[in-house]
Amino acid sequence: MYFGLSEEQKSLEENISKFLSDNAPLDAIKAVADGEEAKAEEIHKGIIELGLSGLMVPESYGGLELNMLFATVVSSALGAGTAPVPYAGAYVMAPIAITLAGDEDQKNEWLPKIAGGEKVIGVGLSEFVGAREDAGIEFENGKVSGRSLFLIDGKNADAYLLANKSGELFLIDSSSKGITVTELVTVDKTRTSIELTLDKVDATLLPGSSDLSVIEKVLDAGRLMLSADTVGASQVMLDKAVAYSLERKQFGRLIGSFQAVKHMCAEMAAELEPCHSMIWHAAHSQDSSSEDARLMACQTKSHVSEVGKQISKTSTEVHGGMGFTDELGLHYWFKRIGLNRQLLGSPELIREEAGKLQGFDQ
Amino acid sequence: MDLEYGPEYDDFRSEVINFIKENEDVKLTGPMRDESRVNWQQKLIDNGYFARSVPKEYGGYGGDMDIIKLRIIAEEFAKSPIPKAMGGQGIQMLVPTLLSLGTEEQKQQYIRPTLRGEMIWCQGYSEPNSGSDLASLQTKGELDGNEWVINGQKIWTSTAQLAQMCFILVRTEPDAPKHQGISYLLMPMDSEGIDRRPIKQMTGDSDFNELFLTDVRIPAENIVGNRGEGWQVANATLGHERGSLADPNVTQNRLNSLIDLMKTETIDGQRVIDKPIFRDRLLSIQGRLMAQQSNALRILSSQINEGQDATLAKFIVKLQGTELRHELEGLAIDAMGELGTLYEDSPHLRDHGAWQQTYMYYLGLIIGGGTNQIQKNIISERALGMPKEPKVQGA
Numbered sequence: 001m002y003f004g005l006s007e008e009q010k011s012l013e014e015n016i017s018k019f020l021s022d023n024a025p026l027d028a029i030k031a032v033a034d035g036e037e038a039k040a041e042e043i044h045k046g047i048i049e050l051g052l053s054g055l056m057v058p059e060s061y062g063g064l065e066l067n068m069l070f071a072t073v074v075s076s077a078l079g080a081g082t083a084p085v086p087y088a089g090a091y092v093m094a095p096i097a098i099t100l101a102g103d104e105d106q107k108n109e110w111l112p113k114i115a116g117g118e119k120v121i122g123v124g125l126s127e128f129v130g131a132r133e134d135a136g137i138e139f140e141n142g143k144v145s146g147r148s149l150f151l152i153d154g155k156n157a158d159a160y161l162l163a164n165k166s167g168e169l170f171l172i173d174s175s176s177k178g179i180t181v182t183e184l185v186t187v188d189k190t191r192t193s194i195e196l197t198l199d200k201v202d203a204t205l206l207p208g209s210s211d212l213s214v215i216e217k218v219l220d221a222g223r224l225m226l227s228a229d230t231v232g233a234s235q236v237m238l239d240k241a242v243a244y245s246l247e248r249k250q251f252g253r254l255i256g257s258f259q260a261v262k263h264m265c266a267e268m269a270a271e272l273e274p275c276h277s278m279i280w281h282a283a284h285s286q287d288s289s290s291e292d293a294r295l296m297a298c299q300t301k302s303h304v305s306e307v308g309k310q311i312s313k314t315s316t317e318v319h320g321g322m323g324f325t326d327e328l329g330l331h332y333w334f335k336r337i338g339l340n341r342q343l344l345g346s347p348e349l350i351r352e353e354a355g356k357l358q359g360f361d362q
Numbered sequence: 363m364d365l366e367y368g369p370e371y372d373d374f375r376s377e378v379i380n381f382i383k384e385n386e387d388v389k390l391t392g393p394m395r396d397e398s399r400v401n402w403q404q405k406l407i408d409n410g411y412f413a414r415s416v417p418k419e420y421g422g423y424g425g426d427m428d429i430i431k432l433r434i435i436a437e438e439f440a441k442s443p444i445p446k447a448m449g450g451q452g453i454q455m456l457v458p459t460l461l462s463l464g465t466e467e468q469k470q471q472y473i474r475p476t477l478r479g480e481m482i483w484c485q486g487y488s489e490p491n492s493g494s495d496l497a498s499l500q501t502k503g504e505l506d507g508n509e510w511v512i513n514g515q516k517i518w519t520s521t522a523q524l525a526q527m528c529f530i531l532v533r534t535e536p537d538a539p540k541h542q543g544i545s546y547l548l549m550p551m552d553s554e555g556i557d558r559r560p561i562k563q564m565t566g567d568s569d570f571n572e573l574f575l576t577d578v579r580i581p582a583e584n585i586v587g588n589r590g591e592g593w594q595v596a597n598a599t600l601g602h603e604r605g606s607l608a609d610p611n612v613t614q615n616r617l618n619s620l621i622d623l624m625k626t627e628t629i630d631g632q633r634v635i636d637k638p639i640f641r642d643r644l645l646s647i648q649g650r651l652m653a654q655q656s657n658a659l660r661i662l663s664s665q666i667n668e669g670q671d672a673t674l675a676k677f678i679v680k681l682q683g684t685e686l687r688h689e690l691e692g693l694a695i696d697a698m699g700e701l702g703t704l705y706e707d708s709p710h711l712r713d714h715g716a717w718q719q720t721y722m723y724y725l726g727l728i729i730g731g732g733t734n735q736i737q738k739n740i741i742s743e744r745a746l747g748m749p750k751e752p753k754v755q756g757a
Binding site for chain 1: 430
């Protein structure tokens with residue numbers, strides 16, 4: 001019995017952290033937030049060189065065929081670095097969907113290119129989870145029409161993976177006719193978000209996706225990635241709060257020697273520490289197809305989102321007025337955690353799902 | 363990541379399951395130290411389901427310190443209503459202390475009857491003016507010939523009314539700094555000069571007592587460790603106490619009962635679990651519990667696998683576990699509404715009043731065993747490296 005990360009997983013995490021601290025320091029994040037797309041693209045290239053795009057692609061299609069636990073390690077490191085790169089949608093959800101439900105042509109066309117970092121697929125499942133603005137897509141005679149909001153990794157994507165209300169998944173090429181892309185500006189400038197308006201756009205169904213378990217697995221994976229991203233970002237916010245409290249003096253003392261401040265930090269640590277174990281556990285449950293894998297994915301997303309919310313607030317408070325400034329840049333983590341919380345279902349929405357999963361309705 | 367215990371443990375688990383099946387009708391109704399309880403305790407020891415790693419010569423099973431086997435025993439016993447092994451401060455705190463720091467005579471004399479449940483212990487630590495700041499305790503111990511003479515007052519002494527023995531902290535070196543002036547003594551409770559007064563708690567029970575000690579004389583050899591080393595001896599056992607509070611696997615059983623309760627209780631004919639806000643609160647608690655269970659797996663793993671660090675994971679268990687349990691019990695009361703306030707032997711009482719009783723009891727545990735505010739000090743100082751409060755002069 002061993003519960004935790006392997007040496008290989010730990011060194012992967014270290015490599016990503018090292019790459020990000022060398023190549024995506026706060027100044028770079030600020031540049032991306034100010035609209036410098038070339039900087040984001042450069043960092044994106046770097047993570048492809050680290051092999052992150054091929055992590056979830058089967059070996060027979062040129063990938064590394066690693067598992068969800070590896071993917072959470074990556075996502076947590078990217079969250080810690082507020083990395084302005086595609087990941088959860090393009091390199092986890094999309095390859096899982098195509099591997100599980102694509103036909104041979106679709107696999108051959110997309111998987112090797114995902115692994116090689118040549119193609120990015122944006123993923124739009126928001127309407128399956130809970131449609132806002134009456135959005136949604138319909139599929140008829142090989143064409144998709146409708147709207148989808150808040151695609152993950154959708155900006156500048158080569159293709160889109162979309163779901164209709166019954167959970168079937170479709171691939172459309174982003175150069176097809178009939179697509180209007182509208183950029184959505186969220187508080188989190190480290191990631192992009194788009195809305196698609198589709199008028200009879202050519203689409204191919206992932207044939208296996210008529211089985212609902214496919215979209216469920218893709219959703220579980222996406223939710224775990226967002227959870228891991230939040231845990232990584234929250235750990236940085238806690239570490240920064242503690243470090244700041246050991247530098248800043250008031251009333252002739254380090255503020256970290258006041259119990260009010262110590263207790264804020266202890267509460268953050270007490271909430272966050274189990275979340276590391278929880279994402280590993282939930283990822284392992286996916287990897288081992290455990291009976292409660294879905295329930296764990298739901299509860300992990302909702303619980304970690306709650307903890308992330310608390311930490312992003314408390315850490316900002318420990319920093320006092322500085323926490324509120326752009327100069328310190330703490331808000332990039334705050335906002336990253338804020339977006340993660342809403343994507344693929346807010347805590348209340350997912351808990352409702354978790355209740356149904358356990359048969360509470362019966 | 364590997365959550366399998368391995369095939370070599372499957373046989374062991376089957377053995378435990380068989381034992382539980384064979385004994386599923388056992389019910390213990392007699393008081394503490396009743397013969398039936400002692401016999402059951404001995405049977406658990408003989409089968410290696412209790413005191414497993416305590417050497418045979420001191421009354422234990424004499425088995426290996428196999429954490430996974432202990433875990434399997436705990437898991438299987440938790441699933442069944444059969445009586446669990448007795449706990450209490452003698453077993454959880456004194457026995458481990460004597461095993462590591464006691465003299466050979468002390469081990470021979472005290473461990474066996476304590477494990478068998480024949481000898482009940484109470485803990486004489488807190489004093490009216492020494493709670494969170496335990497090391498400031500003032501109860502005096504003076505050596506007079508070959509006897510310690512003890513004078514002072516202790517409080518929050520649980521099971522003192524039943525106990526035959528008390529492990530007690532007394533100040534024996536009044537001139538030494540406060541942490542170096544304390545000794546750890548073993549005091550028979552039938553000694554002259556001990557006055558016990560029960561403290562009635564908010565639950566209505568009296569689990570605790572005040573002890574008034576006037577010229578209590580005990581043999582000089584009743585000391586564990588050296589004079590002035592009592593603080594270190596006591597700290598070795600406080601670790602055992604904190605680890606045993608608020609086990610998430612026990613909370614899981616309570617959560618299952620809460621789910622059943624919310625499916626049964628109705629408001630205007632609608633099940634409480636079908637009311638969205640109640641259901642959401644239930645699911646929030648479940649999410650927090652799942653996080654704590656994952657945390658417990660990490661701690662377990664660190665005990666088996668050398669080099670795996672789980673320091674912070676361990677520090678937070680008492681704080682997180684007691685708060686969650688208190689909230690869980692509180693949700694059950696809210697789910698019952700006015701019915702949730704019923705107590706003692708009222709009509710319409712649910713589950714013998716256990717939800718209210720436990721709700722209040724866990725508020726006691728939030729305070730006891732090192733208050734949760736002290737836990738936060740420990741987490742921030744020892745795990746996060748934050749500074750201690752500046753000392754107030756003269757304290």
